[in-house]
Amino acid sequence: MTDQAQGAAALSAVIADAASEIALALRGEGDPYALSRILRQEDALAPAAVRVLGADALAPYALDGHPGADGAGNADAAMVREALTAFPPTGDTSAVSAWSYHGLVEASRAFLPAHTTRWPSPPEPGDDWLDTEPWPRLSHRVSQLASLALPGLALDLTDRLAGRTEDLARGFVRAVRRRDWHQSAGLGRWLARLPQTPPTLGLDSGLRFVRQMSDDPRVAIHVTAAQRFFGRGR
Amino acid sequence: MPMDRTVQPDTSALAAEVEDLMSAPEPDGVFRDSRECAGAALLLGLLLVSPPTPRPKTDTK
Numbered sequence: 001m002t003d004q005a006q007g008a009a010a011l012s013a014v015i016a017d018a019a020s021e022i023a024l025a026l027r028g029e030g031d032p033y034a035l036s037r038i039l040r041q042e043d044a045l046a047p048a049a050v051r052v053l054g055a056d057a058l059a060p061y062a063l064d065g066h067p068g069a070d071g072a073g074n075a076d077a078a079m080v081r082e083a084l085t086a087f088p089p090t091g092d093t094s095a096v097s098a099w100s101y102h103g104l105v106e107a108s109r110a111f112l113p114a115h116t117t118r119w120p121s122p123p124e125p126g127d128d129w130l131d132t133e134p135w136p137r138l139s140h141r142v143s144q145l146a147s148l149a150l151p152g153l154a155l156d157l158t159d160r161l162a163g164r165t166e167d168l169a170r171g172f173v174r175a176v177r178r179r180d181w182h183q184s185a186g187l188g189r190w191l192a193r194l195p196q197t198p199p200t201l202g203l204d205s206g207l208r209f210v211r212q213m214s215d216d217p218r219v220a221i222h223v224t225a226a227q228r229f230f231g232r233g234r
Numbered sequence: 235m236p237m238d239r240t241v242q243p244d245t246s247a248l249a250a251e252v253e254d255l256m257s258a259p260e261p262d263g264v265f266r267d268s269r270e271c272a273g274a275a276l277l278l279g280l281l282l283v284s285p286p287t288p289r290p291k292t293d294t295k
Contacts, residue, residue, distance in 0.1 A: 008251050008254075008255075011248070011251055011252075011255070012255070015255070045248075048248050048251065048252050051252050051256075052252055052255045052256055054256075086245070086249075087249055087252050092253075093253065094253065094256070094257035096256055096257045097252075097253055097256045097257055100256055136260075140260045144256065144257065144258075178261075180260070180261060183260070
């Protein structure tokens, strides 16, 4: 295995481990959640994992009655800040990456308000594609931004996506038929949040099916977030 | 050999991996639109059940 492939596999493993813990915390199981408890601060891959997970790294903080970080809030804020500093958006950054960065900053402000870290102020990410992309490509991109489907986050994006609910519903069906569980779960999470998702879509049973078919921990995060935050897929 | 994960990895390579993981292209696959398939099946069916093209008789008695 080349060094690059080994590095990518190691990063994927760190992300998968963290995602498993996040899904567990969203289900209300395990120890009280703290980002600094599921990722080792001295692990050189931890900031990269936080950047890839985006706002989902702080998703358990959005739960009602979250017991708090048990003194770990400062450490969590430091980890997020390190991720934001190490992997800022650049000129070559994709729209998904720019939106994800924006979402992580927004989540940090919302869910770690007591930690007065000076969060960066990223530029507004481009949003032309929200109106112009054909539905299959829109669905793929939106599924990659599923971490932003959290209570109180990305409200403008949610409003814009509400106008394309039907396209996302088509994308959900397409993704399930292609057995693309990651895309199915991401779209299902967004559709759980959108107010006008057609009841004929069968979103609840669709989400349960996706959860049953996939053992990917990031799929588990999306399905569990749809259940816990938006009451769908139970 | 297991990696020492406390050693700082090459930042630019790691940034590229992060970007790849966040913006991975959609896996290849063939997707056929149901309505297009239904239209094609209907057309094929109509062609199969249609009567033969009328032609003038060639053997005159």
